[in-house]
Amino acid sequence: MKRILLEVFLAASLIAAGVFGWMNWNAGKANVAKLTELTAESESSVKKLLSAETEVKANAEELSTLKLKTQELDAVKAALASGETLKDLEAAYKKEKSLSAERLVGLGALRLLTKGSQDPATIEAFRKALVIADWGSRKKVICAAQIALAAAGEKVEVLGDCIPQADKAEQADKEKVGGSDKAANVDKGKDEHGAKPGEKHAVHWGYEGAMGPDRWGDEFPTCAKGKSQSPLNIKGPFEKAQFGVAPDYKPGQLKIINNGHTIQVNVPPGSKLRIDSKPFELLQFHFHRPSEEQIDGKPAAMVVHFVHKNEAGRLAVLGVLLKEGNENPGIKTLWANAPLTEGPEVEPDGVMFNPANLLPREYEFYSYEGSLTTPPCTEGVRFFILKAQVNITKEQVEQFPFKKNARPVQAQNGRAIAG
Numbered sequence: 524m525k526r527i528l529l530e531v532f533l534a535a536s537l538i539a540a541g542v543f544g545w546m547n548w549n550a551g552k553a554n555v556a557k558l559t560e561l562t563a564e565s566e567s568s569v570k571k572l573l574s575a576e577t578e579v580k581a582n583a584e585e586l587s588t589l590k591l592k593t594q595e596l597d598a599v600k601a602a603l604a605s606g607e608t609l610k611d612l613e614a615a616y617k618k619e620k621s622l623s624a625e626r627l628v629g630l631g632a633l634r635l636l637t638k639g640s641q642d643p644a645t646i647e648a649f650r651k652a653l654v655i656a657d658w659g660s661r662k663k664v665i666c667a668a669q670i671a672l673a674a675a676g677e678k679v680e681v682l683g684d685c686i687p688q689a690d691k692a693e694q695a696d697k698e699k700v701g702g703s704d705k706a707a708n709v710d711k712g713k714d715e716h717g718a719k720p721g722e723k724h725a726v727h728w729g730y731e732g733a734m735g736p737d738r739w740g741d742e743f744p745t746c747a748k749g750k751s752q753s754p755l756n757i758k759g760p761f762e763k764a765q766f767g768v769a770p771d772y773k774p775g776q777l778k779i780i781n782n783g784h785t786i787q788v789n790v791p792p793g794s795k796l797r798i799d800s801k802p803f804e805l806l807q808f809h810f811h812r813p814s815e816e817q818i819d820g821k822p823a824a825m826v827v828h829f830v831h832k833n834e835a836g837r838l839a840v841l842g843v844l845l846k847e848g849n850e851n852p853g854i855k856t857l858w859a860n861a862p863l864t865e866g867p868e869v870e871p872d873g874v875m876f877n878p879a880n881l882l883p884r885e886y887e888f889y890s891y892e893g894s895l896t897t898p899p900c901t902e903g904v905r906f907f908i909l910k911a912q913v914n915i916t917k918e919q920v921e922q923f924p925f926k927k928n929a930r931p932v933q934a935q936n937g938r939a940i941a942g
């Protein structure tokens with residue numbers, strides 16, 4: 524538990540950037556000085572806590588030091604407890620068009636300090652950070668958020684890469700006993716998420732050569748060792764589908780990003796996919812060229828993946844294959860606004876988009892249990908690939924700024940395909 528606490532406060536150190544940015548913006552406000560003081564205080568507490576940990580490792584007698592540091596932390600907590608400063612900070616954050624994953628984690632950490640781990644908004648901040656963080660460039664943020672959520676008793680599996688070395692043995696023991704939550708909801712919506720412009724990726728991966736799919740397993744073991752990986756070559760025999768899917772997508776302000784791996788549209792809340800009548804929130808959709816899925820060994824020109832998550836954190840991807848034919852008006856709007864090179868999310872003024880514009884009329888599907896198709900290739904993702912395809916012109920395919928961004932089909936390993 525101590526270790527978890529320390530890891531959470533690693534995340535707290537990320538607050539600093541956010542808070543200082545906010546202070547510049549809000550320079551006139553009277554409580555700035557107070558906030559500065561508190562931030563510095565919490566930062567130094569974090570540092571002290573971390574150094575305390577080293578001491579504890581070296582000498583068990585130093586436990587009393589840690590106790591003292593914990594008391595200091597409690598003092599910071601008490602100082603922030605009124606919630607006024609936090610409210611101000613949140614209001615400032617909300618005014619921004621989009622929050623970075625770091626700021627959300629910082630906000631979550633501040634909330635953790637003031638409101639505790641059971642506060643829904645605390646949990647939401649960490650969850651949101653997970654959703655918008657790109658694995659490659661945001662590993663630290665993702666780990667911080669996962670660890671914080673796990674500490675708050677949320678059903679989140681902390682990825683192996685995030686578990687501090689010392690705790691891994693303990694974790695392995697737990698799994699042997701079979702008591703751990705083998706939650707399928709490991710990393711929400713991290714499939715092709717936005718990387719910050721100009722920022723160096725901590726981990727590189729791509730679709731060709733030394734960074735290509737056959738090397739992903741070097742850094743992300745599940746990509747190589749997983750037994751339920753996506754995409755699949757979809758071929759019979761099929762099992763009968765036991766339920767239906769019904770998209771209920773709504774128009775909203777277009778938010779579109781070129782994250783270096785794909786073009787992705789981040790969807791404002793309110794669009795849902797009902798699977799067997801149960802709602803899954805649409806988080807984002809993105810494209811692959813050619814389609815990752817194959818039907819009887821053949822890919823389509825492209826595919827759009829709609830990524831959804833339910834309240835329990837389960838991921839579901841709805842795939843719509845795009846075949847060469849007439850012009851697709853929805854794609855026309857998207858391509859007209861999509862950045863050609865990697866960069867930040869853009870929100871073109873007054874451009875609304877309804878994801879339903881990319882759907883066919885019929886929702887019959889093939890379905891199977893799969894994984895994210897990008898590192899870390901996390902499993903427990905349900906795929907629904909619609910049988911009906913939609914048109915896109917050859918020119919529109921060629922305008923897509925990625926020549927090839929499709930993972931090859933993976934071994935089926937006895938998985939049933941409904942269809």
Ligand SMILES: [Zn+2]
Binds near residue numbers: 810
């Ligand atoms: Zn995808």
